[in-house]
Amino acid sequence: MFNSLSKAIHFLRSNGNTTALVYDDMLGEKGLAQDLKTHIPSVNMGFWKDIDIISPDKIHTANQAMFRLVSEAARFSEHDEKVLDVGCGFATNMKYCLDNHKISKMIGLNISPFQTDWGNKFLFNEGLAHRAEVVLGSATDMPFENKSICRMISIEAAFILIPGSFLKEAIRVLKPGGILSMADLIICKPRNWWQRFFVKSIMKTLYVPSQNVYDYEEYVAMMHRCGLEILHIESMSKEVTSPFKKWFWKRPISVIMGYNFLWSVAGLGFMFAKLDYLRVVACKR
Numbered sequence: 001m002f003n004s005l006s007k008a009i010h011f012l013r014s015n016g017n018t019t020a021l022v023y024d025d026m027l028g029e030k031g032l033a034q035d036l037k038t039h040i041p042s043v044n045m046g047f048w049k050d051i052d053i054i055s056p057d058k059i060h061t062a063n064q065a066m067f068r069l070v071s072e073a074a075r076f077s078e079h080d081e082k083v084l085d086v087g088c089g090f091a092t093n094m095k096y097c098l099d100n101h102k103i104s105k106m107i108g109l110n111i112s113p114f115q116t117d118w119g120n121k122f123l124f125n126e127g128l129a130h131r132a133e134v135v136l137g138s139a140t141d142m143p144f145e146n147k148s149i150c151r152m153i154s155i156e157a158a159f160i161l162i163p164g165s166f167l168k169e170a171i172r173v174l175k176p177g178g179i180l181s182m183a184d185l186i187i188c189k190p191r192n193w194w195q196r197f198f199v200k201s202i203m204k205t206l207y208v209p210s211q212n213v214y215d216y217e218e219y220v221a222m223m224h225r226c227g228l229e230i231l232h233i234e235s236m237s238k239e240v241t242s243p244f245k246k247w248f249w250k251r252p253i254s255v256i257m258g259y260n261f262l263w264s265v266a267g268l269g270f271m272f273a274k275l276d277y278l279r280v281v282a283c284k285r
């Protein structure tokens with residue numbers, strides 16, 4: 001308890017890179033959950049479409065289904081020299097992509113030093129270090145040359161960033177004809193005072209910028225404006241956010257409240273704020 005509180009105070013007073021601190025310390029080594037057998041952490045809400053029974057241990061199956069959906073939409077080919085996963089978490093999606101697609105070189109980008117180290121060790125232990133690497137850096141200032149990336153994937157990272165800055169960088173580093181395949185959470189505009197309260201709790205605890213609160217239509221308009229050609233866009237809230245909320249409450253209360261203090265507050269925000277979830281496939285012309 002004291003540890004959680006002192007971390008909370010540390011975050012609130014921090015003038016440094018708060019997003020990195022949040023993802024280093026709040027998710028820690030567990031992520032949202034940890035697979036009991038493999039101890040692999042999970043950090044996305046999962047795609048639950050074909051999962052009949054929602055139970056605490058099914059989050060990893062749902063994560064893999066999300067990786068499959070987003071990676072298949074990226075249309076990888078064996079000629080892709082450089083594939084990038086933006087906000088790559090613990091490199092678990094990178095492993096999925098390398099195991100299931102003929103990718104010669106995959107790079108992960110992550111702002112969290114802890115997850116970057118964890119991801120690189122994980123790739124090494126899985127025998128994938130010769131094909132993949134996680135690089136420390138920000139999606140809004142990517143450490144890559146112009147037109148150097150063939151395919152870009154991003155799962156549940158863009159909502160934390162100012163989307164315009166991320167998309168501008170995505171366009172800069174993608175090669176002409178390059179594809180961005182993305183799954184992104186949308187924190188919708190609050191309709192009443194209690195939704196407003198929970199939206200604020202997400203924004204404060206996870207440092208989500210205030211301009212990232214919008215509805216589906218606004219998000220689509222922003223994607224159009226940024227200059228990427230949209231090949232596919234759909235809302236997946238029925239297959240993602242609704243079942244994820246059920247999964248959240250199926251876990252024992254000790255687990256729900258077992259994260260550190262701020263992450264528990266953010267978790268409750270996700271439960272009660274109005275959310276949507278988008279899948280987008282876009283192309284740089």
Ligand SMILES: C[S@@+](CC[C@H](N)C(=O)[O-])C[C@H]1O[C@@H](n2cnc3c(N)ncnc32)[C@H](O)[C@@H]1O
Nearest residue numbers: 023044087088089110111112138139155156157
């Ligand atoms: C919700 S997690 C999703 C992780 C991963 N894509 C997955 O699905 O397992 C968001 C990730 O974005 C990373 N992140 C947050 N801000 C970032 C930034 N500015 N640049 C790069 N990564 C960032 C976090 O460290 C975290 O790994």
